[in-house]
Amino acid sequence: MPMKKLILCLIALLTLTGCALFRTAGDAYRPDRPLSLTAKISTTFTAGTDAKNFGGMLRMRRDSMIVLSVAKYGIEGARVFFSPDSILILERLNKHYILLDYADFNRLFFLEKEVTFAKIQSFFWNGENNSSETSRGYWGMIFPFEVQVRRADFERIRNYNIPKHTQFRLKCFEADLRLDVKLTKVKINYDWSASFSIPKGYTPIATRELQTIIPELFVMPQ
Numbered sequence: 001m002p003m004k005k006l007i008l009c010l011i012a013l014l015t016l017t018g019c020a021l022f023r024t025a026g027d028a029y030r031p032d033r034p035l036s037l038t039a040k041i042s043t044t045f046t047a048g049t050d051a052k053n054f055g056g057m058l059r060m061r062r063d064s065m066i067v068l069s070v071a072k073y074g075i076e077g078a079r080v081f082f083s084p085d086s087i088l089i090l091e092r093l094n095k096h097y098i099l100l101d102y103a104d105f106n107r108l109f110f111l112e113k114e115v116t117f118a119k120i121q122s123f124f125w126n127g128e129n130n131s132s133e134t135s136r137g138y139w140g141m142i143f144p145f146e147v148q149v150r151r152a153d154f155e156r157i158r159n160y161n162i163p164k165h166t167q168f169r170l171k172c173f174e175a176d177l178r179l180d181v182k183l184t185k186v187k188i189n190y191d192w193s194a195s196f197s198i199p200k201g202y203t204p205i206a207t208r209e210l211q212t213i214i215p216e217l218f219v220m221p222q
Helices: 003-016 102-109 117-125 207-217
Strands: 036-047 050-061 065-072 075-082 087-091 096-100 132-139 143-157 160-172 175-188
Touching (some): 065 117
Antiparallel strands (some): 036 175, 065 075, 075 087, 132 143, 143 160, 160 175
16 A cells, blocks of 8 residues: 555544553643643554554644654654644645645544543543444545454553553454554643644645545455
């Protein structure tokens, strides 16, 4: 699978679901500021017998921002920003971006329950203390998909039971995709900006283009 499609496939899967692992370290907790965490990500993405490893970073600030990056060989390929009112995806290798509000996202993925920032935040922070869950929906209101999530090895950080290991399984377009996520070097960290902007020179990917790209992501080579 071309690198661009593989990166977008990882983004699609993680955007529909989430991931997490944490332990207390780094900055001291500041009760006068929203809790802010960072961690390194190690993932294995499997499609059939084809497995690929990726790294990345996760940054989260309560009620403000979640930033997820995907990297290969130390080169960042994509970065995703979840803010209270929008989702921004930067595809850094080819300088493309996707900017959606949550209404746009829900129209694309027609889930059983609408996605909001509050729900995404709850997922990443494990606000409902779930060890497993399943989400279902339709791409373009026609093609069904299912995402299964399993979490294990929980550790309590402040008021949150955070899993150290998260596994995803996505069934869509006759494809069975798996993502195994572990995070390390997790710490309370306030030293990063919870804001985003579109860099100069980046061109948009329109929603209508996504309607073509997303199905192609799950057509895996034999």
